[in-house]
Amino acid sequence: MQFKSMVVLNEQISPGYCRIRLTAPREIMHAKPGQFVMVRVFEGIDPLLRRPFGIYDLGSFEPEYPEAPKQHYIEILYKVVGRGTGILHSLHRNDYLDVLGPLGNGFDPGNSNDEKILVGGGFGLAPLYFLAKQLASKSKVKVFIGGRKKEDILCVTEFERLGIEAYVATDDGTLGSMGLVTEVLEKYLAEGANHRTIFACGPVPMLKSAAAIAERYGIPCQVSLEANMACGVGACLGCVTRGSRHSDENPDYRCVCKDGPVFAATEILWD
Amino acid sequence: MQFKSMVVLNEQISPGYCRIRLTAPREIMHAKPGQFVMVRVFEGIDPLLRRPFGIYDLGSFEPEYPEAPKQHYIEILYKVVGRGTGILHSLHRNDYLDVLGPLGNGFDPGNSNDEKILVGGGFGLAPLYFLAKQLASKSKVKVFIGGRKKEDILCVTEFERLGIEAYVATDDGTLGSMGLVTEVLEKYLAEGANHRTIFACGPVPMLKSAAAIAERYGIPCQVSLEANMACGVGACLGCVTRGSRHSDENPDYRCVCKDGPVFAATEILWD
Amino acid sequence: MKKPDLSVEIAGIKMRNPVMTASGTFGYGEEYSSYVDLERLGGIVTKGLSLRPKAGNPMPRIVETPGGMLNAIGLQNVGIDAFIEKKLPFLRTVNTPVIVNFFGNTEDEYAEMAERLDKIPEVSGLEMNISCPNVKQGGIAFGSRPDAAYSVVKAVRESTIKPVIVKLSPNVSDIVEMAHACADADADALSLINTLTGMAIDLKNRKPVLANVTGGFSGPAIKPIALRMVWQVASAVDIPVIGIGGITKATDALEFLLAGATAVQVGTANFITPGVTENIVRDMERYLVENRIADVKDLIGALQA
Amino acid sequence: MKKPDLSVEIAGIKMRNPVMTASGTFGYGEEYSSYVDLERLGGIVTKGLSLRPKAGNPMPRIVETPGGMLNAIGLQNVGIDAFIEKKLPFLRTVNTPVIVNFFGNTEDEYAEMAERLDKIPEVSGLEMNISCPNVKQGGIAFGSRPDAAYSVVKAVRESTIKPVIVKLSPNVSDIVEMAHACADADADALSLINTLTGMAIDLKNRKPVLANVTGGFSGPAIKPIALRMVWQVASAVDIPVIGIGGITKATDALEFLLAGATAVQVGTANFITPGVTENIVRDMERYLVENRIADVKDLIGALQA
Numbered sequence A, B: 001m002q003f004k005s006m007v008v009l010n011e012q013i014s015p016g017y018c019r020i021r022l023t024a025p026r027e028i029m030h031a032k033p034g035q036f037v038m039v040r041v042f043e044g045i046d047p048l049l050r051r052p053f054g055i056y057d058l059g060s061f062e063p064e065y066p067e068a069p070k071q072h073y074i075e076i077l078y079k080v081v082g083r084g085t086g087i088l089h090s091l092h093r094n095d096y097l098d099v100l101g102p103l104g105n106g107f108d109p110g111n112s113n114d115e116k117i118l119v120g121g122g123f124g125l126a127p128l129y130f131l132a133k134q135l136a137s138k139s140k141v142k143v144f145i146g147g148r149k150k151e152d153i154l155c156v157t158e159f160e161r162l163g164i165e166a167y168v169a170t171d172d173g174t175l176g177s178m179g180l181v182t183e184v185l186e187k188y189l190a191e192g193a194n195h196r197t198i199f200a201c202g203p204v205p206m207l208k209s210a211a212a213i214a215e216r217y218g219i220p221c222q223v224s225l226e227a228n229m230a231c232g233v234g235a236c237l238g239c240v241t242r243g244s245r246h247s248d249e250n251p252d253y254r255c256v257c258k259d260g261p262v263f264a265a266t267e268i269l270w271d
Numbered sequence C, D: 001m002k003k004p005d006l007s008v009e010i011a012g013i014k015m016r017n018p019v020m021t022a023s024g025t026f027g028y029g030e031e032y033s034s035y036v037d038l039e040r041l042g043g044i045v046t047k048g049l050s051l052r053p054k055a056g057n058p059m060p061r062i063v064e065t066p067g068g069m070l071n072a073i074g075l076q077n078v079g080i081d082a083f084i085e086k087k088l089p090f091l092r093t094v095n096t097p098v099i100v101n102f103f104g105n106t107e108d109e110y111a112e113m114a115e116r117l118d119k120i121p122e123v124s125g126l127e128m129n130i131s132c133p134n135v136k137q138g139g140i141a142f143g144s145r146p147d148a149a150y151s152v153v154k155a156v157r158e159s160t161i162k163p164v165i166v167k168l169s170p171n172v173s174d175i176v177e178m179a180h181a182c183a184d185a186d187a188d189a190l191s192l193i194n195t196l197t198g199m200a201i202d203l204k205n206r207k208p209v210l211a212n213v214t215g216g217f218s219g220p221a222i223k224p225i226a227l228r229m230v231w232q233v234a235s236a237v238d239i240p241v242i243g244i245g246g247i248t249k250a251t252d253a254l255e256f257l258l259a260g261a262t263a264v265q266v267g268t269a270n271f272i273t274p275g276v277t278e279n280i281v282r283d284m285e286r287y288l289v290e291n292r293i294a295d296v297k298d299l300i301g302a303l304q305a
């Protein structure tokens, strides 16, 4: 669906990263973790296209007037990288913007007896946190968070509030262990990997190595991908990624917006 | 000059008309009535070009901190007509924008013994008010204000505060006499027209008829014109108007931004 | 005043209003069916089809530019067989003219596509894409040379009795010359403009942003070029013209009508506002009411220039 | 690290950096001298000159479009005599290469202009605007046909020993073909792009906005087309290329260098930020320092495509 939305709060959560809460119609409550929205940050042509963002959280708050209906909202976690996110960052409470979504397929939570292993970096934690909120009650969940420096490590406290243990690694060792979080993941799995499922969202190298580890230990792995998008609904065919059976002779392209953004790691051609 | 400027106040003064006060460097105090500024209302390409606005007022206010230097400002009176003025209207106190100016030639106040007759409509009153402030002390000044309906009649009280009598006419008679203000002007001049100078700024038909009246009574008349502008400094040649000697065989074009915006009525080809 | 008449007719295709979707920006209709009441539109133009399925170009395929975007989709499409089998059943349920956009690599392929499409009753018209700026050895040759355009249009013309709309490329020195060539080959109508050819560069990596290096330039930025070409062509040929390029609102569409277009297609704007075409129809009707214009056809070519 | 080298050379014209002003957007230099330190620029290109003064088109002459603008100035200029008498004295005081942009209605007029300019020591180079109608050839622009371009460039080439830069029109089917024609006629360099032809319509009055109906389209919106053409031309010819079109910041300019341009010209952006050219020079230098690039020339054509 497409809806006009009002900014409820818009705050920095870590240098360069912000969290924005937007009013939304009640239908938004059906959104699944891993789905995303496309936001039009500014009326007019600059920027022209919508910007895709994963859903970080959903909820409802009491309306200002007792008789008014409950107000639902959606939250996005965003990194300020360019013009669109820059404008998003400049929005104040009660400013309006336009949202399209929820879009995409979302994660498949799978068998609740399995241990759910979340692996993410940067704003990739957003959909994983939303997923964790739904899984925490039913399943054992662990989260592995990686980043360049401690500023890039998000949501640790949020996960811990859900009673989820967070393993952290940074390239420069400013938080958690020094190195790649996928190394920490591998150590963890070395102690026993059966009945586990990996859900990964973050930079491609992280996804790639998570996929490789999952394959090595023969456990299922779902990854959430990114691509430049125009429509978000499967109409423009602009957001493709290479499927596992892809070759230059017989190309195999998948729409990230429609067939994804979540794919089984085995569906994707990594190299 | 070009300067970054902060919005001090931005308020509606009549339905569809607003007044905005912008901080400015001290050099702005040398600006002459009839000169204009070109405002960039939004960083980015939408809208792309600057918007020209006549200078309505200048001044200084006490800085917030005693030791800080005096803060100078410029005021613009604007009508919300499209995208640029729409964005201007949406600006809040402490928002920034970018100003180029003062630009153009400005009015020539002339002999202070003459009676100064100001004729204007809509936002055309802006430069006339600035002019009146400088003339009021030295010369006899009268102002003739015309518009479609009473909402289009601006600055009457401001002129009266300067001790200037205002003659008002509206097409629908909702304020002042019903009809064209130039008819009121003509009546006034009929009682004696020598040692008088007309300064006019407003819609072209008003300027044209003011010019005709001035010619009939053989008194000098200065008019301030408008044209679509790109550069405002005489570089693009986009803002021309037809000079009095203009013919299709021997065109005679004048730059409104550089040779004007103020012209002797006799310099201009009307029709 | 009674409701204004928004209906137009192009080469026998009766449309309830002049607002269509542009090829490649609206999928096969179904993609946007939850956002737009397809039966409020004048027509639906499908993604460009070819005889065999086409996988398209490597990624990245799109990039935003000032006021526009570049695309190098590479004419990815399911092919005519899958179209008939998988996409047509849905379109059959929609009471709105369906115009199939198609292309080929050779004249014979164009002709064969036309023959295939000629047999599909649900297809109201054919739109030939003779300009594929982002496909290596694609249709570009057809669209940039009058003789080539003439003969491929002739070939298609002789392969179908359905209305043939030729979609012109703007990447030419003389758009009017191209238009005449297509009209001489008995095209029923012309649609323009297709995308201009553009390029974006990734300074950091010193590489083109698009895997295909260049891409098709569309969106509000190109509107002045589209308006100019539509005006030139509509003033020069006798067959109806469909205006395309940077349309995002009713006033844009009305400007194209004044310039001489009988109808318009909306492309890139669908991505930004899925319901944009319906909004344009609504606002166009309002405009006619407010300006006491009984029939939208009175605006076609009404520009005083 | 020591200051990076920003200097470039075009057909013997030594410039302290690759940033010039584009013809018609910077007057005769003096107009912007209070906003820009002209001696920080790589070069100044004058408004287009003709043998006799030209009054230009009726108004309105300009209109804003999404991300760009249209202009129909009509090549208004003071003529070469007034230029020498009134404008040159100022330019003489500025220690920066002056390139005179000029045009004619016939080949002979082009040649005569070249001869006149050849005698002016302060003129470092000539830029031929060939996007003008050839009155002898039924008004078709010299810049839209290779043969016409070849012979007018040849005529100019034989009339001056000064560097001859030919400014190409983008309104062509094959920009590379045009570039080759000019190179074959011994042009020393090429500059592109000139404006695209566009149109804007005043819906309310049902009239074109511009008195001239159509106008030249410039500004950020056209950058993707300009980048594509510069890349195509620079990859095809051996003479230096000057990149023009939608440049508003240093990163834009650097993208044109990567695409193969030896220098750039900034046009419409001057109107928005009078000091933009100086800012671009400053930011370009910063970019080189931050990225440890000793010589800006290392970026020319460095695109991996």
Ligand SMILES: Cc1cc2nc3c(=O)[nH]c(=O)nc-3n(C[C@H](O)[C@H](O)[C@H](O)COP(=O)(O)OP(=O)(O)OC[C@H]3O[C@@H](n4cnc5c(N)ncnc54)[C@H](O)[C@@H]3O)c2cc1C
Residues within 6 Å of the ligand: A036, A047, A049, A050, A051, A052, A053, A054, A055, A076, A077, A078, A079, A080, A081, A082, A083, A084, A085, A086, A123, A124, A126, A127, A225, A226, A227, A228, A229, A261, C063, C064
């Ligand atoms: C499915 C999906 C989910 C995403 N979720 C989040 C999220 O939760 N939080 C977050 O901060 N970011 C997220 N992103 C990335 C986000 O869309 C980009 O950071 C954002 O579009 C940048 O816009 P900009 O104008 O600030 O940057 P610019 O660089 O100015 O954008 C220029 C163009 O490139 C596109 N673009 C730039 N970076 C990306 C990218 N990484 N992915 C896709 N398009 C890009 C923009 O959409 C725009 O079209 C997601 C992307 C996708 C595809």
Ligand SMILES: Cc1cc2nc3c(=O)[nH]c(=O)nc-3n(C[C@H](O)[C@H](O)[C@H](O)COP(=O)(O)OP(=O)(O)OC[C@H]3O[C@@H](n4cnc5c(N)ncnc54)[C@H](O)[C@@H]3O)c2cc1C
Residues within 6 Å of the ligand: B036, B047, B049, B050, B051, B052, B053, B054, B055, B076, B077, B078, B079, B080, B081, B082, B083, B084, B085, B086, B123, B124, B126, B127, B225, B226, B227, B228, B229, B261, D063, D064
């Ligand atoms: C010398 C001068 C002084 C002016 N002084 C004032 C003033 O004091 N107060 C005020 O409200 N307005 C003034 N104007 C008119 C003002 O510039 C326009 O109303 C404004 O540019 C409209 O911008 P927009 O984006 O809101 O409208 P849009 O219609 O969206 O603008 C579209 C384009 O048309 C141009 N344009 C539209 N109307 C005019 C116009 N009347 N004159 C020139 N260009 C126009 C805009 O600059 C822009 O490039 C003045 C104009 C000039 C030339």
Ligand SMILES: Cc1cc2nc3c(=O)[nH]c(=O)nc-3n(C[C@H](O)[C@H](O)[C@H](O)COP(=O)(O)O)c2cc1C
Residues within 6 Å of the ligand: A236, A238, C022, C023, C024, C025, C047, C048, C071, C073, C075, C101, C129, C167, C193, C194, C195, C216, C217, C218, C219, C220, C222, C244, C245, C246, C247, C265, C266, C267, C268, C269
């Ligand atoms: C992503 C995308 C895909 C397109 N695919 C096609 C196509 O398959 N066939 C075609 O004739 N035109 C295609 N076009 C061109 C559009 O139909 C239209 O001519 C062009 O985008 C200009 O209109 P606009 O500015 O409204 O987008 C495509 C455009 C875009 C943006």
Ligand SMILES: Cc1cc2nc3c(=O)[nH]c(=O)nc-3n(C[C@H](O)[C@H](O)[C@H](O)COP(=O)(O)O)c2cc1C
Residues within 6 Å of the ligand: B236, B238, D022, D023, D024, D025, D047, D048, D071, D073, D075, D101, D129, D167, D193, D194, D195, D216, D217, D218, D219, D220, D222, D244, D245, D246, D247, D265, D266, D267, D268, D269
């Ligand atoms: C107002 C205006 C006047 C111009 N006059 C000329 C001219 O006289 N001769 C010429 O060769 N180009 C002329 N141009 C074209 C510019 O030099 C430049 O090629 C074009 O504007 C594209 O660059 P830009 O997008 O940076 O403006 C003019 C452009 C504008 C906007």
Ligand code: FES
Residues within 6 Å of the ligand: A228, A229, A230, A231, A232, A233, A234, A235, A236, A237, A238, A239, A240, A255, A256, A257, A258
């Ligand atoms: S973004 Fe358009 S198909 Fe995915």
Ligand code: FES
Residues within 6 Å of the ligand: B228, B229, B230, B231, B232, B233, B234, B235, B236, B237, B238, B239, B240, B255, B256, B257, B258
């Ligand atoms: S606005 Fe450029 S010359 Fe007047």
